[in-house]
Amino acid sequence: MGKLEAKEIVNRQRSFFHTGKTMDYAFRKEQLTSLKNMLKGYEQEIYHALKNDLNKSEYEAFTTELGFLYTEIDFALKHLKDWMKPEKAETPLTHKGSKSYIRKEPYGVALIIAPWNYPLHLAIAPAIGAIAAGNTVVLKPSEITRSTSAILADMIQSTFDSSFVTVVEGAKDVSQQLLEQRWDYIFFTGGAHVGKIVMEQASKHLTPVTLELGGKSxxxxxxxxxxxxxxxxxxxxxxxxxxxxxxxxxxxxxxxxxxxxxxxxxxxxxxxxxxxxxxxxxxxxxxxxxxxxxxxxxxxxxxxxxxxxxxxxxxxxxxxxxxxxxxxxxxxxxxxxxxxxxxxxxxxxxxxxxxxxxxxxxxxxxxxxxxxxxxxxxxxxxxxxxxxxxxxxxxxxxNPHLPFGGTGNSGMGAYHGKYSFDTFSHQKSILKQTTKFDIPFRYPGGQVAKAILSRLMK
The missing domain is CATH 3.40.309.10 (Aldehyde Dehydrogenase; Chain A, domain 2)
Structure with missing residues (x-):
């Protein structure tokens, strides 16, 4: 992959995001449902890929990879409408007449870089949050687990518009080309050494990151x-x-x-x-x-x-x-x-x-x-x-009700359940002011205005 191809992928996804389709609840619900149906439809191929890559039994593949994803998707589908609702916020007396709320806004184009140890689980799990929050997704699976990488590419290509969700396969050089692009969010799971490289690259565009790393637990x-x-x-x-x-x-x-x-x-x-x-x-x-x-x-x-x-x-x-x-x-x-x-x-x-x-x-x-x-x-x-x-x-x-993530050298940011939705959402603060009246002491007005403000703000 060259710089031009990587840039084209990002531009294509950003163009799709700007259509506004991902802002709609029905669209997000449809995509999450498609994701679950995709996993069900490819279940045997997934078992075969995980057996090839890591010798996982069907039991271990289901309990540590597929089963978690089914639960996570179901949890998102159940709660998505509530997660998307604007959140009311309190308004102080100094702002009488106004209303405050927080909108959960998708960042835009998200890059997810997955590791090899749970090559399906740790690729799809963050994507669930990204899709639920209304982002587009470029997924880079690990080249070390080739069979799972190939099945991820095949089933996602067969299920989603590549302008919305796509898989980019390849080795270290592909990851480097992708990281040089301007993303709206980067989610990385892996070691601390590479995590620092991801963070350094993200800093060039001031791109927010989640780093799921490790450590001696x-x-x-x-x-x-x-x-x-x-x-x-x-x-x-x-x-x-x-x-x-x-x-x-x-x-x-x-x-x-x-x-x-x-x-x-x-x-x-x-x-x-x-x-x-x-x-x-x-x-x-x-x-x-x-x-x-x-x-x-x-x-x-x-x-x-x-x-x-x-x-x-x-x-x-x-x-x-x-x-x-x-x-x-x-x-x-x-x-x-x-x-x-x-x-x-x-x-x-x-x-x-x-x-x-x-x-x-x-x-x-x-x-x-x-x-x-x-x-x-x-x-x-x-x-x-x-x-x-x-x-x-x-x-x-x-437990989808608990945030999962590290601190310090073990990472930053968290996901799972609602925390996945929140991770891929910008909290946009909005104040709606009344036009029925105007509070005079907000403007320069001498000692009387100052005295009133002092009582309200102290």
């Missing part, structure tokens, strides 16, 4: 946690998608008093969920590519492997692995793991954990396991992170 297991249940939920949250999840527990802080009990329980649940030989499990998700496989495989020299450790380069598969005797000096603790390796760090004092967390980059998620409500609130109040759970993992992102 901890699970903290305290002395009074229900250990067996904590172990099961950590194992599920960590090893879903072979750990290639931005909100997966990156490592575990466990109190020394319950460490051995937790490790025994996690080993048990790994075997229960993935079998005694996960690499031979037909439905176990593989690592996305050789480079990523090699990076993860190198981490297994850190600490001591107390469960797992087997890797198959030909299958690009690494079994769920627990690493003990890990310190912050190990290479595995210097970056987000994004794979099925789970380091264990022991603690004695929860206050020490909180102090350490305050010195680190803010993670995208945090998970605390413990029954004491005061300790729960101590962690939730004193540690900054994007979002998380008490006594669970991952589940917060499946």
């Amino acid at each position: 901890p699970a903290i297991v305290d002395t009074d946690a229900k250990i067996d249940l904590a172990a099961k939920r950590i194992v599920w949250g960590k090893f879903t998608n072979a750990g290639q999840t931005c909100v997966a527990p990156d490592y575990v802080y466990v109190h020394e008093k319950v460490k051995l009990k937790l490790l025994r329980a996690m080993k048990k649940h790994i075997k229960s969920l993935y079998g005694k030989k996960p690499i031979q499990n037909y439905d176990y998700v593989r690592i996305v590519g050789k480079q990523h496989f090699n990076r993860l495989n190198a981490f297994m020299t850190d600490g001591e492997i107390i469960h797992g450790g087997e890797a198959d380069e030909d299958k690009l598969s690494i079994e769920p692995t627990i690493l003990d005797k890990i310190s912050w000096d190990n290479a595995i603790m210097q970056e987000e793991i994004f794979g099925p390796l789970l380091p264990i760090i022991t603690f004695r004092s929860l206050d020490d954990v909180i102090s350490e967390m305050k010195e680190m980059e803010k993670p995208l998620a945090l998970y605390y396991f413990g029954e004491n409500e005061q300790k729960q609130q101590l962690v939730m109040t004193n540690v900054s992170f994007g979002g998380g759970c008490i006594n669970d993992t991952l589940y917060h992102l499946a």
Whole structure:
């Protein structure tokens, strides 16, 4: 793709946006319905693509990709009319006679850059919000998951006018060409390094951005946690998608008093969920590519492997692995793991954990396991992170009533449910003033006017 072609795509979409068609509720509802019907119609092809790219089973593909999208579309369709209504705002006494309200206005032409780990989910989910809010969409899927990228291009081309929604496939150079264009909104999901590049490019046109990044998200297991249940939920949250999840527990802080009990329980649940030989499990998700496989495989020299450790380069598969005797000096603790390796760090004092967390980059998620409500609130109040759970993992992102997003190095902005609509909408403030009378003291009028204003405004 050259600069001219990228510019033509943006210009074509901007021309479509300027027709005003996307401002209409009926149009948006029709497009969201078409989106859902498209996913249903291509469901088997989607399963096949995700199997090719990541070896996802139909169960995992549905629960982590398609099912979420169906729920999100239904939620948007149910509430869209209310979301679009102008929102009344209070008017102070100084503005007597006037009315105030906020209109939710689409930005215009939106660029969505999607990652490879949930290549369908993380491409379509932000597009739902963009469409609901009345924007046009250019979607750039990851070139790493080629089969899903191809099916996205095929089904969207078959369903939508390309001036409204289109897919642009390609590698890094295509993303660069797209980012050089003037967009009205950019939504990026990926790593912090590329996120900074996206933000830099957006700044040249003062384009607003949402950055959904990542980070080292901890699970903290305290002395009074229900250990067996904590172990099961950590194992599920960590090893879903072979750990290639931005909100997966990156490592575990466990109190020394319950460490051995937790490790025994996690080993048990790994075997229960993935079998005694996960690499031979037909439905176990593989690592996305050789480079990523090699990076993860190198981490297994850190600490001591107390469960797992087997890797198959030909299958690009690494079994769920627990690493003990890990310190912050190990290479595995210097970056987000994004794979099925789970380091264990022991603690004695929860206050020490909180102090350490305050010195680190803010993670995208945090998970605390413990029954004491005061300790729960101590962690939730004193540690900054994007979002998380008490006594669970991952589940917060499946609630459309909660915003999902990061803070600091883990991102900016949020989406899901109404928050997706709000992300892709500019809040336009409007005051409608009366012409039946005119308040005289708003104009220069000496001491009397000043005295009146002082009483009203102080």
